[in-house]
Amino acid sequence: HTAQLFKTPIYIDQDHQDQTMSEPAPKQAKSSVWTEEVSKRFFEFIDSKQDTYIERLREAVAIDSVSSEIARRPKVIEMANWLKQWIEKLDGSVIMKDIGTQVLEGQEVSLPPVLLAQYGTDPSKKTVCVYGHYDVQPAEKSDGWDTEPFVLTEQDGRLCGRGSSDDKGPVLGWLCAIEASRELGIEFPVNIKMVFEGMEESGSIGMDELIREEAKGFLADVDCICISDNYWLGTTKPCVTYGLRGICYFFLTVEGSSKDLHSGVFGGAVNEAMIDLVKLLSTLVDVNGNILIPGITDTVAPLTDEEKKTYEAIEFNVDSFKKDAGLVGGVPHSTKEMTLMRRWRYPSLSIHGIEGAFSGQGSKTVIPRKVVGKFSIRLVPDQHPDDIYKKVKEHIIKEHTNLGSHTKVSISSEHGGRPWVADFSHPNYLAGRTATKEVYGVEPDLTREGGSIPITLTFEEATGKNVLLLPMGRSDDGAHSQNEKLDRDNYVNGAAMSNIHTDPLTRYQNRLKLTIAFYLISLVLTKSVISGIKLLASYLFHLNDL
Numbered sequence: 001h002t003a004q005l006f007k008t009p010i011y012i013d014q015d016h017q018d019q020t021m022s023e024p025a026p027k028q029a030k031s032s033v034w035t036e037e038v039s040k041r042f043f044e045f046i047d048s049k050q051d052t053y054i055e056r057l058r059e060a061v062a063i064d065s066v067s068s069e070i071a072r073r074p075k076v077i078e079m080a081n082w083l084k085q086w087i088e089k090l091d092g093s094v095i096m097k098d099i100g101t102q103v104l105e106g107q108e109v110s111l112p113p114v115l116l117a118q119y120g121t122d123p124s125k126k127t128v129c130v131y132g133h134y135d136v137q138p139a140e141k142s143d144g145w146d147t148e149p150f151v152l153t154e155q156d157g158r159l160c161g162r163g164s165s166d167d168k169g170p171v172l173g174w175l176c177a178i179e180a181s182r183e184l185g186i187e188f189p190v191n192i193k194m195v196f197e198g199m200e201e202s203g204s205i206g207m208d209e210l211i212r213e214e215a216k217g218f219l220a221d222v223d224c225i226c227i228s229d230n231y232w233l234g235t236t237k238p239c240v241t242y243g244l245r246g247i248c249y250f251f252l253t254v255e256g257s258s259k260d261l262h263s264g265v266f267g268g269a270v271n272e273a274m275i276d277l278v279k280l281l282s283t284l285v286d287v288n289g290n291i292l293i294p295g296i297t298d299t300v301a302p303l304t305d306e307e308k309k310t311y312e313a314i315e316f317n318v319d320s321f322k323k324d325a326g327l328v329g330g331v332p333h334s335t336k337e338m339t340l341m342r343r344w345r346y347p348s349l350s351i352h353g354i355e356g357a358f359s360g361q362g363s364k365t366v367i368p369r370k371v372v373g374k375f376s377i378r379l380v381p382d383q384h385p386d387d388i389y390k391k392v393k394e395h396i397i398k399e400h401t402n403l404g405s406h407t408k409v410s411i412s413s414e415h416g417g418r419p420w421v422a423d424f425s426h427p428n429y430l431a432g433r434t435a436t437k438e439v440y441g442v443e444p445d446l447t448r449e450g451g452s453i454p455i456t457l458t459f460e461e462a463t464g465k466n467v468l469l470l471p472m473g474r475s476d477d478g479a480h481s482q483n484e485k486l487d488r489d490n491y492v493n494g495a496a497m498s499n500i501h502t503d504p505l506t507r508y509q510n511r512l513k514l515t516i517a518f519y520l521i522s523l524v525l526t527k528s529v530i531s532g533i534k535l536l537a538s539y540l541f542h543l544n545d546l
Contacts, residue, residue: 054159063075066137067198079135090175092119099206111206112198120191130225132167147483226470230453231475233475238442240436242446245449249413252277252280256367270367285349294391299387310446318335356372393411420453
């Protein structure tokens with residue numbers, strides 16, 4: 001595999017993949033009538049497939065598709081082909097889009113292909129685009145995992161394994177839904193287009209360009225977009241997410257000499273880079289999270305009365321938040337509303353580390369020649385990365401001048417991503433909220449995310465279509481952390497909802513009907529594959545009448 005990595009795209013032999021992937025059941029004749037007898041057969045069939053769906057997830061987790069490591073790049077390609085094979089066996093079509101190369105660990109390697117897949121081409125139906133990713137974060141058992149990270153292990157109803165929640169579980173959920181409908185001849189009420197990438201965990205290199213290019217091609221007929229790459233605020237109540245913070249990541253370099261110096265010989269006689277860096281970092285933010293850089297908050301959109309009211313209804317407990325975060329003390333903002341707003345709708349600055357300084361065990365009396373401080377600012381509407389970078393640079397230069405030091409300072413930035421916020425009263429969001437309530441029996445919380453998913457804004461701007469974030473996982477899934485898991489209940493819960501036969505399609509105007517139907521399909525993933533497929537099937541009868 002390594003020999004093939006360089007400069008040219010690589011694809012795993014499909015014959016090899018046939019040996020590892022479990023086979024979908026054969027397609028049945030299409031059913032045109034939805035009766036109680038058919039629904040009973042469908043539900044019983046889905047219940048019988050629980051072990052199959054978990055086994056599929058086990059196969060996917062076993063492919064350690066870590067995009068950030070050159071040694072595992074062939075595994076990322078293998079995962080792409082595994083998905084391609086499955087989609088094609090479900091009578092879907094797949095294009096493996098080559099997006100070029102990158103320099104990784106000093107070598108030029110092929111980027112993993114982007115899967116542009118489609119299931120259904122009926123021009124009379126709406127077309128939905130679903131985005132996901134098949135690469136994962138690095139993981140080793142020695143990092144602190146209780147089990148092998150690439151062996152799916154069930155513990156007390158938790159399916160532990162790297163990628164189980166982020167993002168292989170959700171991606172596979174869509175394919176399980178398609179397969180179940182196909183096996184019983186139940187026709188989907190929409191066409192589905194899938195965009196699955198293999199570099200999300202490594203900056204989504206090449207994705208912005210691809211989406212803009214395909215906006216006039218593969219994505220030209222898309223009616224709406226769903227991204228399910230975030231999480232519930234807690235562990236019991238669902239939510240609909242309408243905002244994301246952006247990000248600017250900075251590297252602040254201070255250089256004092258051409259080589260490391262002995263503190264006993266030079267200490268007190270020279271300006272030290274480490275001392276200057278610490279002083280500069282201390283001018284950025286105070287202990288309560290207030291950013292001290294002049295002008296940073298000037299462009300933050302004002303808080304409206306309507307938005308303020310949404311925080312009052314959100315289910316959130318500050319004490320539980322402190323416990324989940326493992327805090328050794330309290331929080332600087334004691335109210336629920338202010339804590340949430342500081343997480344979501346106001347900017348924050350975090351200092352992440354210092355490169356070049358001594359960090360090993362024991363003592364070392366060295367004056368480092370050069371150190372690099374790393375920090376980031378999470379942005380909110382209407383801040384822009386270019387303006388933020390300009391203000392940060394001006395601040396650093398001014399503060400370094402005020403030090404009167406002879407060290408040299410420079411600052412650079414990368415990972416610039418703009419914030420995104422949607423109108424939660426938009427018809428698409430009203431439909432999504434209604435669909436969520438139909439499944440869970442409660443009105444979902446309206447939330448923002450403190451993190452960044454830059455691809456959201458790219459999809460919206462490139463296609464001109466509305467993008468909805470429907471979280472699938474729970475807040476305690478541990479994405480990117482040790483013991484990442486996906487609760488069995490969220491993946492294969494076999495209990496049917498008491499209100500699954502309620503017809504929500506009459507609650508909105510006709511222009512919303514298919515949109516609601518789409519979000520009901522999205523909820524195949526949000527509660528569980530099993531109950532979601534049952535929900536989808538029970539609504540197909542109503543869709544056929546449209």
